[in-house]
Every structure is written in structure tokens, then in C-alpha cells.
């Protein structure tokens with residue numbers, strides 16, 4: 001079988017810059033398509049980091065349902081995590097499923113409505129403006145729907161249905177379910193009327209996290225971690241189990257009937273799915289050829305460990321609910337922090353590779369080119385990883401202990417890490433060929 005263009009370009013970069021793992025070639029999609037998502041996501045990340053410092057005292061008292069905290073939560077979930085995922089998928093699909101995004105022009109629509117939606121949604125929550133909030137919620141829903149349809153149109157013609165294919169197909173389904181609950185909650189914030197606000201928020205947040213974000217993590221990790229770690233021969237059974245369990249959990253959360261036992265079963269399936277994901281990631285690390293773990297992979301590993309901690313906290317935090325707001329807030333900080341670290345780690349792998357492929361790939365064989373890992377300082381990146389991970393650990397502890405001071409200091413440490421990462425990534429992206 002002939003290697004694909006994607007394979008050839010990836011091999012070229014891997015060989016030239018060995019030991020460097022490959023990602024998707026920039027030739028198959030215009031770099032600006034994923035690039036615009038990465039720029040916007042980094043801006044939201046930097047703003048979210050400042051917001052975290054401001055909101056740290058609120059968090060330390062467990063004021064999770066304050067509009068300004070909800071705004072902060074969505075700066076991270078929508079602005080950082082979802083925007084990064086949309087961008088990464090545009091780049092990743094040719095390598096993941098062998099087909100580029102079906103309608104590249106529609107990506108501009110999903111991107112514009114996502115960024116506009118995040119900005120208006122956040123401002124509306126801060127300004128307590130109902131019309132703007134509904135506009136933001138509808139703009140976000142448009143973005144999710146357009147991206148889900150585009151993703152489905154990309155996946156349907158693909159013949160080879162790998163684990164990554166199924167994971168992304170499942171994610172597309174729950175991408176549609178997430179805004180449905182989000183819009184109901186947006187109406188409820190100003191008009192009231194929901195019989196079980198806490199339960200609905202829990203469903204909304206977990207459909208998004210389990211059904212969309214974690215499904216993408218399972219699918220993407222399955223392709224990227226073996227590449228980044230040079231891991232061969234690892235069993236894939238745990239990833240299939242994770243996929244089935246997470247899908248079952250999110251499906252149960254989405255249907256509106258079944259009472260408390262449905263939620264309990266969904267919780268058990270979701271937790272088991274995360275454990276299976278942990279086992280799969282550990283298997284990839286165990287089988288890795290490259291013994292040294294780089295900053296990107298240590299951040300991703302910290303994120304996965306954080307998900308493990310979230311599984312331990314989940315039954316206590318979610319069963320006590322509003323009766324123990326600090327525990328609930330700690331739980332959400334741990335889950336969202338874990339995913340933040342996982343995404344942050346991938347920026348250290350994806351962006352340098354894309355820049356290398358775009359700027360230095362064409363020069364290969366004509367002149368000396370740097371390795372991908374030489375595009376930034378590994379020491380600075382390790383310092384950054386330490387700031388991000390210790391900041392989030394300190395913040396979680398500060399909330400558990402109800403310490404305003406610890407929460408604020410830890411948020412400052414995290415924010416320093418986030419800003420440092422934005423600076424490092426921006427320097428890599430703006431680097432000129434010498």
C-alpha cells in the first residue's frame with residue numbers, strides 16, 4: 001500500500017527532526033483554519049487565568065453558582081478547551097480518520113459563532129444582561145451544531161471505522177446535546193422555573209465533559225500519545241472499554257427520564273470510563289520507546305492523573321451537591337483543571353510541530369534545520385508545567401481548606417504558568433526562519 005501524503009509528510013518531519021513525534025501535515029488543511037482557533041483559545045486562556053486570580057476568593061468559599069464564576073467556568077470550558085478541540089480536530093482529522101474536514105468554509109462559521117458566543121456569553125453573565133446571554137447561548141449552539149454536522153459529514157464516507165472514528169462519532173452526538181441543556185439553563189438564569197436547577201447543571205456539565213470532551217480525549221489520545229511517546233505494541237482494549245463506558249454514561253445523562261437510579265448508573269459508567277482511559281494512557285506510557293518524558297507529555301500525564309482524582313471525589317461531591325458547596329467547587333476545579341493541563345500539554349507538541357512543518361519542512365535537504373524540540377526552551381516549558389500543575393493543586397487545596405490566601409496565591413501561580421505558556425507558544429508561532 002502506498003503511504004498517504006499525510007504519512008509521507010509526517011515521516012519526513014519525524015526523520016528530520018528525530019527524535020520528534022509527528023502530527024498532522026499542514027499541507028492538507030490551510031494552517032489558518034486550525035491556527036485561528038489556537039490564537040483565540042490562547043487569548044481566552046490568558047483572560048481566564050486573570051479571571052481565576054480575581055475569582056479565587058469566591059471559589060475558596062464555594063460560591064460556584066455566582067454568575068461571575070459561571071462566566072469564568074465557560075472562559076475555560078468553551079474558550080480554552082472547546083476552541084482548542086475544534087482547532088485540533090481541523091488539523092488532526094486527516095491523520096485520525098484519513099479525511100480532511102468535509103466543509104472547510106463552514107469551519108469559519110463555527111469558529112466565528114463560537115468566539116462571538118463565548119465573548120457575549122461571558123460579558124452577559126458579568127453584566128447580568130438577559131438578551132445578550134440568550135444571544136451568546138444561541139451563537140454557541142449554532143457553532144456546536146455546525147461543527148457537529150461538519151464532523152459527521154467528514155466521518156460518514158470514511159470506510160475504516162477505527163476506535164478514533166467511533167470516539168469522534170460519539171463526540172459529534174453529544175456536541176448536539178450540550179447546547180440543548182445550556183440554552184435551557186440560560187433561560188432559567190433570568191426567568192427561573194427549573195424544578196431541579198442543580199440536577200440540570202450537573203447533567204449539562206457532565207454531558208459536555210463526558211460525552212464530548214472525554215470522548216475526544218479517548219479518540220485523540222489513542223492516535224497522538226503513541227506517536228508522541230513512540231509507544232508500540234500497547235493493547236487497545238482499555239480504550240475500547242473507555243469509549244463504550246463513556247458513551248453509555250453520556251447517553252443515560254442525556255435522556256430526560258429514569259430518575260435517580262439513572263443518574264447513579266451514569267455516574268458509575270462515567271467513573272469506570274475514566275479509569276479505563278487512565279489504564280490505556282498508562283499502557284501507552286509503559287510501552288514507550290522514548291524514556292525521557294518531555295514537558296508536553298508530563299502536562300498531559302498530570303491532566304490524566306487529575307481525572308483519576310476527580311473520579312475519587314465525584315461520588316462524594318455529587319451526592320452531597322449543594323449541601324457541600326466547597327467540595328462541589330473543588331471537584332469541578334479538579335476536573336476542569338485536569339482537562340486544562342491535558343490541553344496545555346498538547347500545545348507544546350502540536351504548535352511547534354505545525355510551525356516546523358510549515359516553515360522548515362520545505363527547507364529540508366537544502367539547508368540545516370532545527371529539530372522541533374529546539375523551537376523552544378525545554379527548561380522553560382518544564383518550569384511552566386510545574387507552575388500550572390502546582391497552581392491548580394494549591395487552588396483545589398485552598399478551596400477544601402476554605403483559605404482565601406492559599407486560593408489567591410495558587411491562582412497567581414497558575415496564571416503565571418498560563419501567561420508563560422502563551423508567551424512561549426506565541427514566540428514559537430512568530431519565529432522567523434533565520
Ligand code: HEM
Nearest residue numbers: 064065069070073077137140141179182183185186205208
Ligand atoms: C452551548 C454551549 C453552552 C451553554 C449555552 C452553556 C450554558 C450554561 C449556563 C447558562 C450555566 C449556568 C447554569 C446555572 O448556574 O443556572 C452553565 C453551567 C455550567 N456549564 Fe455550561 N454551557 C455551554 C457549554 C458548556 C461546556 C462545553 C461545558 C464543559 C466542557 C460546560 C460546563 C458547565 C459547568 C461546569 C457549569 C457549572 C458552572 C457553575 O455553576 O459555576 N458548559 N452552562
